[in-house]
Amino acid sequence: MTNKYSITLLPGDGIGPEIMAVTVDVLKVIAQQCDLEFSFQEALIGGAAIDATDTPLPTETIEKCRQSDAVLLAAIGGYKWDNLPREKRPETGLLGIRAALGLFANLRPATILPQLIDASSLKKEVVEGVDIMVVRELTGGIYFGQPKGIFTSETGEKRGINTMAYTVSEIDRIAKVAFETAQKRKGKLCSVDKANVLDVSQLWRDRLNAMASQYPDVELTHMYVDNAAMQLVRNPKQFDTIVTGNLFGDILSDAAAMLTGSIGMLPSASLGSDRPGLFEPVHGSAPDIAGQDKANPLAQVLSAAMMLRYGLNEPLAADKIEQAVLKVLDLGYRTGDIMSEGCQAVGCQG
Ligand code: ATP
Ligand code: MG
Numbered sequence: 035m036t037n038k039y040s041i042t043l044l045p046g047d048g049i050g051p052e053i054m055a056v057t058v059d060v061l062k063v064i065a066q067q068c069d070l071e072f073s074f075q076e077a078l079i080g081g082a083a084i085d086a087t088d089t090p091l092p093t094e095t096i097e098k099c100r101q102s103d104a105v106l107l108a109a110i111g112g113y114k115w116d117n118l119p120r121e122k123r124p125e126t127g128l129l130g131i132r133a134a135l136g137l138f139a140n141l142r143p144a145t146i147l148p149q150l151i152d153a154s155s156l157k158k159e160v161v162e163g164v165d166i167m168v169v170r171e172l173t174g175g176i177y178f179g180q181p182k183g184i185f186t187s188e189t190g191e192k193r194g195i196n197t198m199a200y201t202v203s204e205i206d207r208i209a210k211v212a213f214e215t216a217q218k219r220k221g222k223l224c225s226v227d228k229a230n231v232l233d234v235s236q237l238w239r240d241r242l243n244a245m246a247s248q249y250p251d252v253e254l255t256h257m258y259v260d261n262a263a264m265q266l267v268r269n270p271k272q273f274d275t276i277v278t279g280n281l282f283g284d285i286l287s288d289a290a291a292m293l294t295g296s297i298g299m300l301p302s303a304s305l306g307s308d309r310p311g312l313f314e315p316v317h318g319s320a321p322d323i324a325g326q327d328k329a330n331p332l333a334q335v336l337s338a339a340m341m342l343r344y345g346l347n348e349p350l351a352a353d354k355i356e357q358a359v360l361k362v363l364d365l366g367y368r369t370g371d372i373m374s375e376g377c378q379a380v381g382c383q384g
Contacts, residue, residue, distance in 0.1 A: 048319025050108030080110025170283025298330025
């Protein structure tokens with residue numbers, strides 16, 4: 035039987051439409067090879083939506099996304115909209131759609147491909163074989179906890195306050211995503227916290243430990259965030275899946291990304307409790323190279339692979355896309371951002 039999926043495409047701005055077009059072509063081929071059926075519908079977001087409808091996130095876009103099985107987003111923003119007030123800017127559309135879909139788990143892989151090992155900022159011996167997935171909690175923690183704000187105390191001195199808070203249900207749902215992600219990978223889960231100092235981390239650690247018995251095939255360990263930052267740079271190969279809160283995840287996922295050294299190669303997935311998830315490259319809209327056929331489409335193509343693996347539960351189709359990416363690199367094709375000697379330069383159309 036053919037599995038059918040409806041996918042909302044949000045090409046957005048800058049290089050977004052270019053890399054999205056390539057990715058849709060890839061998905062059409064995969065559909066044929068894997069006996070899948072995709073129906074694509076496009077919707078407006080970001081600057082493109084501001085130009086057409088005067089708002090970065092039209093209601094129609096939210097509706098289309100909610101009714102689909104998965105949302106594939108490219109990138110938003112650009113110089114053109116830089117002078118708008120903050121609530122009217124393209125980026126507001128991205129925050130809005132994440133909130134509207136209740137996406138609380140952000141998955142960011144940092145994988146060193148042997149073909150691109152020279153692009154890494156670290157020594158070959160250190161990064162060879164690195165394959166890490168950072169699972170970051172996205173809607174709680176210190177970015178959202180109450181109280182927050184700048185207050186004036188009784189003595190008249192100003193105090194800035196943010197609160198790192200997690201409820202048991204918030205911890206349990208991100209832990210579930212993390213255990214299931216580890217199951218799909220090498221079965222090793224490292225939870226990162228600061229339980230030697232923070233009470234919220236102690237609760238986090240207790241919940242992870244309590245859930246571990248439901249996942250006997252996953253080996254759970256814990257690490258303090260300061261040590262995790264050091265270990266990521268010193269010996270990144272020790273990690274498989276990392277789960278952590280919003281703030282620590284923000285920092286560690288960027289640090290892990292830099293191990294790979296190539297922004298045009300990094301995909302991401304954001305998941306909620308129910309479908310649809312949202313899948314997008316880590317990089318921005320790259321307005322400096324938009325329309326010049328220089329963009330690397332592989333982060334977007336790999337985001338479509340994550341959509342198949344983590345959003346639609348089609349791991350074989352995801353494998354095929356990832357293998358195709360490796361093959362293109364094996365053949366020596368490169369965009370400018372991952373160029374090295376002896377390779378052939380191509381753009382999106384190439
Ligand atoms: P945002 O704020 O949306 O994250 P940004 O300003 O941080 O955007 P990007 O838009 O990601 O950054 O661009 C950073 C640099 O990386 C730019 O020079 C851009 O051209 C380059 N870049 C980003 N994505 C790609 C890509 N897919 N292919 C080639 N170069 C890219
Ligand atoms: Mg940025």
